[in-house]
Amino acid sequence: MLTPLPAPIQQINSAIAHRANVELSVLRLDLMHPLVNGNKWFKLKYNLLEAKQKNFTTLLTFGGAYSNHIFATAAAGNLLGFRTIGVIRGEEKLPLNPTLSFAVQQGMQLVYLNRETYRQRNTPQLQQDLQQRFGEVFVIPEGGSNLNGIRGCTEIICEAAEFDTVCVACGTGTTLAGIVLSLHPKQRAIAFPILKNGEFLRQEIEILLKNTPKPNSFPASWELVCNYHFGGYAKVNDELLLFSQQFQQEHGIPLDYVYTAKMFYGVMDLLQQGFFPPGDRLLLIHTGGLQGNIGMKERSHF
Ligand SMILES: Cc1ncc(COP(=O)(O)O)c(C=O)c1O
Known part of the structure; x- marks a missing residue:
């Protein structure tokens, strides 16, 4: 029925991450259930x-x-x-x-x-x-996106995951809010808004966090990285498409073009800029959304 499989954690062997001395793994929420996943x-x-x-x-x-x-x-x-x-x-x-x-x-x-x-x-x-x-x-x-939604998202990070920084794509910030509430104080979250001018989300996420009962009295820190929206919601360009194809070929992980491809692109780009401290262990959340790729192909004629 709707019983999910546990989401596997996949290590990413990447020369870019290796050069930055950063460990990279992906939490594959896309694999939890064939239809209701991410x-x-x-x-x-x-x-x-x-x-x-x-x-x-x-x-x-x-x-x-x-x-x-x-x-x-x-x-x-x-x-x-x-x-x-x-x-x-x-x-x-x-x-x-x-x-x-x-x-x-x-x-x-x-x-x-x-x-x-x-x-x-x-x-x-x-x-x-x-x-x-x-x-x-x-x-x-x-x-x-309501309190029930945030509550569910506090369960995304599984106990077994060992990491310092979690990265997630961000639409409304509900998923990020749930994740932040479940982190240890020394861990941090980085969210990549897929909307143009995503800075407005900062305030909305603060409100979500303020209004949700906290399991943890010292919430972890979080930040938004707003410059990987590729023109806005459901907008793509050749660079993003090529990146997704290459990423899938190299690591066997399909990405959706609306959310996860933009976040993964952002992380790989930031790694090259030395954004993450050496020794950082990153956990990238694959939030699913792969069904959208079929319609996206129709919409953008690629
Ligand atoms: C695949 C995928 N990833 C990320 C998100 C962003 O989630 P949120 O709106 O909670 O920020 C969504 C939207 O729900 C989504 O469908």
Whole structure:
């Protein structure tokens, strides 16, 4: 069913890391489950448990047309016997792209909201309208980004991982917040926003951290590295594509172009600049998202 495999840790043998005297390993969350994997597994875990405990039979959530979260929620709902409704940003485009046709195959009902209405998705008014239209539904916010999502992400780092610095791609910062809350005070986290002008996330992440009950009273330090967005969300260029292909050939690890490729590129670039202190042990989190590569190929014609 939805029981995940433990995420393996893969050592990376890289000349660049070797020259920088830094150890590199990857936590392969992408391998935990064929359909519900990456950070999505963790963001959904406590949302699904709460929905079951409260006897909801329907999950309703939000996302863009290529959303990893829509894909994972549709699959998880199907595996666990929930009805699912996906509220999609923008107009319906037929034929459906690979993400949305997968969601429909899993039994998800799709509902489209124009971009302006979609922006109201977290307001009580729109939530009430949706409840009126669909009855009693358990609402999971876009991306699984709520307290349950953060709580799940505190479980990403497995006990066995030995490292000083953890690196992760960052969209909303929910995954980063969970990770930071689970680190030892001497460890640190570095997040790579994939949105342009990602500096705004600093404040949002501070708020997430402030509002989440802390398992650890001395939270670890964290920082944002904002210059590896490649033009913004879902933007790619030839350099990034070539990097991903070469990385996969050399290390056998596929990367998604929207999130992990940008973070891995950033880490390799920073290694060459001497950003990490000698002796640093880096743990790179592979947050999954590989389903998006199929749609990305369609979108960008590469
Ligand atoms: C594959 C992948 N990696 C990283 C992220 C970034 O996660 P967050 O929004 O929690 O920062 C996402 C979005 O959820 C994602 O789908």
